[in-house]
Amino acid sequence: MAEDIKKQIEKLRQELRTHDYLYYVLNQPEIPDQQYDRLFAQLRQLEQAHPQYITPDSPTQRVSERPIEGFGTIRHAIPMLSIDNTYNADDLRKFDERIAKGLEGADYDYVVELKIDGLAISLRYEKGILVNAATRGDGETGDDVTANVRTIKAIPLKLLSDSQIQETIEVRGEVYMPTKSFIALNRQKTESGEPLFANPRNAAAGSLKLLDSRITAQRNLSFFAYALGEVSQPLADEHWQVLHRFKKFGLPVHPNIKKAADIDEVIEICSSWEKERHHLDFQIDGMVIKVNSLDQQEILGATGRSPRWCISFKFPAEQAETIIESIEVQVGKSGILTPVAKFKPVLLAGTTVKSASLHNFDQVDRLDVRQGDTVIIEKAGEIIPQVVEVKKELRPVGTKPFKVPEKCPNCEGPVKKNENGAYLRCLNPNCLGQLKEKLRYFAGRDQMDIENLGPALIEQLVDTGLVKNFADIYKLQKEDILELERMAEKSATNVINAIDQSKNRPLWRFIAALGIRNIGTQTAEILADEFASLPKLMDAPIDCLQKIEQIGPVVAQNIYDYFRNEANRKVIDGLLTAGVKPVHQKEKKSDALAGKTIVVTGMLENFSRPQIEQTIKQFGGKTASSVSKNTDFVLAGAEPGSKLDKATQLGVKVIDEKEFLKMIGKI
Ligand code: IVH
Numbered sequence: 001m002a003e004d005i006k007k008q009i010e011k012l013r014q015e016l017r018t019h020d021y022l023y024y025v026l027n028q029p030e031i032p033d034q035q036y037d038r039l040f041a042q043l044r045q046l047e048q049a050h051p052q053y054i055t056p057d058s059p060t061q062r063v064s065e066r067p068i069e070g071f072g073t074i075r076h077a078i079p080m081l082s083i084d085n086t087y088n089a090d091d092l093r094k095f096d097e098r099i100a101k102g103l104e105g106a107d108y109d110y111v112v113e114l115k116i117d118g119l120a121i122s123l124r125y126e127k128g129i130l131v132n133a134a135t136r137g138d139g140e141t142g143d144d145v146t147a148n149v150r151t152i153k154a155i156p157l158k159l160l161s162d163s164q165i166q167e168t169i170e171v172r173g174e175v176y177m178p179t180k181s182f183i184a185l186n187r188q189k190t191e192s193g194e195p196l197f198a199n200p201r202n203a204a205a206g207s208l209k210l211l212d213s214r215i216t217a218q219r220n221l222s223f224f225a226y227a228l229g230e231v232s233q234p235l236a237d238e239h240w241q242v243l244h245r246f247k248k249f250g251l252p253v254h255p256n257i258k259k260a261a262d263i264d265e266v267i268e269i270c271s272s273w274e275k276e277r278h279h280l281d282f283q284i285d286g287m288v289i290k291v292n293s294l295d296q297q298e299i300l301g302a303t304g305r306s307p308r309w310c311i312s313f314k315f316p317a318e319q320a321e322t323i324i325e326s327i328e329v330q331v332g333k334s335g336i337l338t339p340v341a342k343f344k345p346v347l348l349a350g351t352t353v354k355s356a357s358l359h360n361f362d363q364v365d366r367l368d369v370r371q372g373d374t375v376i377i378e379k380a381g382e383i384i385p386q387v388v389e390v391k392k393e394l395r396p397v398g399t400k401p402f403k404v405p406e407k408c409p410n411c412e413g414p415v416k417k418n419e420n421g422a423y424l425r426c427l428n429p430n431c432l433g434q435l436k437e438k439l440r441y442f443a444g445r446d447q448m449d450i451e452n453l454g455p456a457l458i459e460q461l462v463d464t465g466l467v468k469n470f471a472d473i474y475k476l477q478k479e480d481i482l483e484l485e486r487m488a489e490k491s492a493t494n495v496i497n498a499i500d501q502s503k504n505r506p507l508w509r510f511i512a513a514l515g516i517r518n519i520g521t522q523t524a525e526i527l528a529d530e531f532a533s534l535p536k537l538m539d540a541p542i543d544c545l546q547k548i549e550q551i552g553p554v555v556a557q558n559i560y561d562y563f564r565n566e567a568n569r570k571v572i573d574g575l576l577t578a579g580v581k582p583v584h585q586k587e588k589k590s591d592a593l594a595g596k597t598i599v600v601t602g603m604l605e606n607f608s609r610p611q612i613e614q615t616i617k618q619f620g621g622k623t624a625s626s627v628s629k630n631t632d633f634v635l636a637g638a639e640p641g642s643k644l645d646k647a648t649q650l651g652v653k654v655i656d657e658k659e660f661l662k663m664i665g666k667i
Contacts, residue, residue: 005046005050005053006050006053008046009043009046009047009050009053009058012039012042012043012046013043013057013058013059015039016036016039016040016043016059017059017156017158017160017250018160019031019036019039020059020153020156020250021156021160021250023641024153024154024250024252025247025250025251025252025253026247027255027641027642028641028642029641029642032625032626033609033625034625035625040059040060043058043059043060044060047060056129056157057129057130057157057158058157059157061150061157062150062151062153062157062217063150063151063213063214063217064147064150064213064214065214067211067212067213067214068147068211068213069211070211071143071144071145071209072143072144073134073137073141073142073143073144074122074132074134074141074142074143074144075140075141076122076134076139076140076141076142076229077124077168077170077229077230078170078229078230079139079140080120080122080136080137080139080142080172080229081139081302081305081306081307082136082139082305082306083288083306083307083310083311083312084306084310084311084312085286085311085312085313085314086311086312086313086314087313087314087316089267089271092263092266092267092270092289092311092313093263093267095263095289095311096262096263096266098308099291099300099308099309102299102300102308103296103299103300106296108291108292108293108296109259109260109261109262109291109292109293110259110260110261110262110263110265110266110289110290110291110292111239111240111243111257111258111259111260111289111290111292112257112258112259112260112266112269112270112287112288112289112290113226113254113256113257113258113287113288113289113290114254114256114273114277114280114284114287114288115284115285115286115287115288115312115313115314116174116176116224116226116254116282116283116284117174117176117199117200117201117282117283117284117285118174118175118176118177118200118201118204118205118282119135119136119174119175119176119201119204119205119208120135120136120172120173120174121133121134121135121136121145121149121172121173121174121175121208121223122134122136122142122170122171122172122229123149123155123170123171123172123173124168124169124170124229124230125159125166125168125169125170125171126167126168127165127166127167128158128159128165128166128169129157129158129159130146130149130150130155130156130157130158131146132144132146133145133146133148133149133150133155134146135208139305143209145208145209147213148207148208148209148210148213148216149175149208150213151213151216151217151221152175152221152222152223154222154223154252155223155251156249156250156251159249159250159251160248160249160250161248161249161250166231166232166233167232168230168231168232169228169230169231169232169235169249170228170229170230170231171225171227171228171229171246171249171251172225172226172227172228172229173223173224173225173226173227173251174223174224174226175204175208175221175222175223176200176201176204176221176222176223176224176282176283177200177201177203177204177207177219177220177221177222177282178200178220178222178281178282178603178638178639179200179281179282179283179638180281180603180604180605180637180638181200181219181220181603182197182199182200182203183605184605184606185197185203185219186203186384187520188518188520195332195336195338195357195359195360195422195423196357196359196384198357198359198363198384198386199283199384199386200282200283201283203219204219204221207219207221208221212554214552214553214554215554218552220603222252222282223252224252224253224254225243225246225251225252225253226243226253226254226288227242228242234294236294237293237294237295238292238293238294239290239291239292239293239294239297240257240259240292242294243257259292260289266289269287270287270289270313273287273315274315277315281603281638281639284315285314285315285317286312286313286314286315287312287313288310288311288312288313289310289311289312289313290309290310291309291310296309297309297310317378317388318348318378318379319348319376319377319378319388320346320347320348320376320377320378321346321374321375321376321377321391322343322344322345322346322374322375322377323343323344323372323373323374323375324341324342324343324369324370324371324372324373324375324387325342325343325344325371326341326342326371327339327340327341327342327358327364327369327370327371327402328340328342328409329405329409330433331408331409331410331426331431331433331434331437332434332437333434333437333438333440333441333515334425334434334515334517335408335425335426335427335428335431335434336423336424336425336426337361337405337408337409337415337423337424337425337426338357338358338359338360339357339358339359339360339361339363339364339402340355340356340357340358341355341356341357341358341369341375341387342354342355343355343356343375343377346377348377348378348379348385353377353385355385356377356384356385356386356387357384357386358386358387359386360422360423360424361404361422361423361424362422364402364404365404367387367389367390368390368392368401369387369390369402370390370395370399370400370401370402371399371402372395372396372399373390373391373392373394373395373399374390374391374394374395375387375388375389375390375391376388376389376391404424405424408426408428408431408433409433410426410431410432410433410434411426411428411430411431411432411433411434413426413427413428413430413431414426414427414428415427429567432462432463435462435468435469436455436458436459436462438470438515439453439458439461439462439467439470439473440455440458441513441515442470442473442513442514442515443458443473443502443513444513446509446512446521447509447512447513447521448502448505448509448510448513449502449505449509450473450498450499450502451494451498452491452494452495452498453473453495453498453499457484457495460484460485461473461476461484464483464484466480469571469574470513470571470574470575471571471574471575471577471578471580472578473499473578474499474503474575474578474579474580475578476495476496476499477496478492478493478496481495481496502580503579503580503581504581504582504583505582505583506528506582506583506584506585507528507532507533507534507582507583507584508521508524508525508527508528508529508584509521509524509582510534510575510580510582511524511527511528511534511537511582512524514562514568514571514572516558516559516562517558517562518554518555518558519555519558519559522606522607522608522611523550523551523555526548526550526551526611526614527548527551527559528584529614529618530548532584533584534572534576534582537559537563538563538569538572539563540559540560540563542556542557542560545559545560550608550611550614590619590620590664590665591619591620592619592620592663592664592665593616593619593620593621593663593664594619594620594621595620595621596620596621596622596632596633597621597622597623597624597630597631597632598616598621598622598623598624598631598632598633598634598635599623599624599625599626599627599631599633599634599635599643599647599652600612600613600616600623600634600635600637601634601635601636601637601640601641601643601644602636602637602638602639602640602641602644603637603638603639604635604637604638604657605637605638605657606657606661612635615664619664626643626646627643627646627647627650627652628650629650629652631647631650631652632652632653633652633653633654633655634647634652634653634654634655635655635656635657635660636654636655636656637656637657
C-alpha cells in the first residue's frame with residue numbers, strides 16, 4: 001500500500017517533468033494548462049497526505065516558504081570566464097585567423113548562438129538532481145542563489161533520461177526576463193510608486209538577488225543553457241552535440257543555434273540577427289561564436305579572463321551623446337526619491353528625449369555623473385532612455401560630484417535608506433511633493449479620471465493650501481479655482497464639473513486611486529469583484545485576502561496593512577463625507593463576449609492567466625483550454641505555442657491583446 005502510494009507519487013512527478021520538457025524544451029505542449037494543473041494538484045494532495053515521501057526534486061517543491069537571511073558563496077569547480085567582444089566583420093575575420101593559426105591548418109567549424117542579455121548562472125546537478133546554483137560573481141566564486149533558481153520553471157529540478165548516471169554535471173546558461181514580463185513588472189512598479197528597473201538584465205539580476213524566493217517566483221524568469229562546466233564523464237566530442245544532450249536532459253536551449261562551416265557563414269548569420277533580434281521576446285545584445293570541437297577548444301585554451309575559442313559579436317546599441325544640464329531629485333507618491341538627469345534634447349531611436357531616470361543614488365555614484373558632463377544615452381531594451389556612460393575626458397573643470405540629498409528636496413523632511421540601501425525615502429507623511437504625486441495619481445486616467453485636474457493645477461492647489469488631502473478636492477468651489485493663476489470662468493466650471501462627475505466612479509477605480517502599494521488597476525478590479533463593497537474590503541481579515549487566487553501573499557499583506565492604518569481610514573472617511581460614492585456594478589462590464597468561446601495562449605502584457613480568465617467570464621465569454629472548430633477566437637500573447645498553429649490550421653480567428661482590449665471597451 002505504502003509502496004503503491006510512493007509509486008503513484010513518482011509516476012505523477014515523472015509525468016509532470018515530461019510535460020515541462022514538452023513545454024519548455026520542445027515548445028510543443030501536449031496537454032492543456034488545466035490538465036497540467038490537475039496533475040499538479042493531484043501530486044500536491046498526495047504529498048500532503050504522505051509528507052514522508054516529499055523530496056526536494058518534486059515539481060511541487062520549487063518555492064521555499066521562508067525567506068533566507070543572506071546569500072552564501074559557491075566556489076566554481078571550473079572558473080566562469082567571460083568572452084572577448086568584437087563589433088564588426090573585420091574583427092570576426094581576425095578572430096578566425098587566430099583560430100586557424102592556433103589549430104595549425106586542421107579543419108574546424110563553428111556554432112553560432114544568440115547572446116542572451118541576462119545573467120550567467122551555473123547549475124550543478126549531482127546524479128541528475130539540481131543541488132545548487134551560483135551566479136558568476138568574480139568568475140571564481142559566485143553567490144549561492146539556489147533557492148531563487150529553483151523557482152524558475154524552465155530549469156529542471158531533476159534531469160531527464162540517462163543523465164542520472166552522471167555523478168556531476170554542471171550546466172551553464174543565462175537566466176533572463178522576457179521583454180513582456182519586464183514591461184509588465186515596470187508598469188506595476190510605476191503604479192505602486194517604486195523605482196523602475198533600467199533593463200531586463202537588471203530586472204533578472206535583481207529578481208535573483210531577492211531574499212524571498214516567493215517574490216522571485218512571480219517574476220517570470222526563464223533560462224537557456226549554453227555551456228558545460230564540470231562533468232564526471234565527457235558528454236560528447238562537439239559543443240553542438242553537448243547542446244543536443246542538454247535538450248535530452250530537459251534543459252532549454254534556444255532553437256536558433258546554427259552550425260557555420262566558415263567565417264563568411266558566421267558573418268552572414270550575425271548580420272541577419274541584427275534585424276531579426278527585434279522579433280524575439282527577450283533581449284539579446286549580440287551573438288556568440290564558438291569553435292565546435294571540444295578537443296580543439298582545449299588546444300586553443302584561454303587567456304586569463306576569456307577563452308580563445310569563443311568570441312562575441314556585439315550589436316551596435318542605439319546611442320546618442322548629449323550634455324547634462326542638471327540632476328534633479330524627484331519625490332514619488334510613496335516618498336521614494338529618484339535622481340533624474342535633465343540633458344540637452346537629442347534624437348534617440350526615433351524620439352526626442354531630454355531626461356532619463358538615474359534610478360537611484362548608487363547608480364549616480366557608480367557613474368559619477370555631474371552637471372555639465374558629456375554623456376552617452378541609450379534606450380534600454382529600446383524602451384527607456386538611460387545614461388550609460390560619462391565621458392570623463394570631456395568633463396569641464398570645476399565640476400563637483402553629485403551630493404546625495406540629506407533631506408527631502410521638496411519638503412526638507414528627513415530621509416532614510418531602504419533595507420537594501422539603494423533607495424532613499426522621504427519620511428515626512430506631510431511632504432507636499434509626495435502629496436502632489438498622490439493627487440496626480442488619484443486624478444489619473446486609470447483611477448478617478450478627473451479630466452481637468454492636471455499636474456499644473458494640482459501644483460497650484462497644493463501650493464496655495466487649498467488641497468491637503470484627497471477629500472479636499474471635493475470641497476473645492478468655483479470661486480476657489482477662479483482665484484488661481486490662468487483660470488477663467490469656463491475652465492473653472494470645467495474643473496468643478498469634472499470633479500463632480502468623478503464622485504460616482506466604480507469601486508475599482510476608487511480602490512486603485514488610493515495608491516496602495518502594489519495595487520494597480522487589475523488588482524483593484526479583482527478586489528472590487530471579490531468584496532463588492534468598500535466597508536467589506538476595509539474590514540477583510542487577512543486570511544480572506546490571502547485566499548483570493550489571483551493575489552499573492554505580499555500584496556494581500558499590503559492591502560491588509562493599508563486598511564489597518566488610522567490615517568488611511570480617515571482619508572477614506574473624508575472622501576465619503578465629501579460626497580464620493582464608489583459604486584460596484586455587479587455586471588459592470590458588458591456582454592461584449594457573450595456566448596464566445598475563447599482560447600488564450602502565450603503571455604499577456606496586462607493580465608495574468610487567472611486574471612484574463614476572470615475578465616473573459618465577466619464579459620460573458622467562456623475560456624477553453626484547447627483549440628477546436630467550436631473556438632470563436634484565439635487570444636495570442638507573446639510565446640504563443642502550438643495553440644496558435646492549431647488555430648491557423650483550423651482557420652480560427654486569432655486576435656492580439658490590443659484587439660481584445662478594444663473588444664471589451666478598454667481602449
Ligand atoms: S558562453 C566561456 N554563450 O555573455 C564562455 N555566453 O559577455 C562562457 N552569454 O558571461 C559563456 N549568451 O553571461 C555564452 N550563448 C551564450 C551566451 C553567453 C549570453 C553571456 C554570459 C557571459 C557573457 C559574456
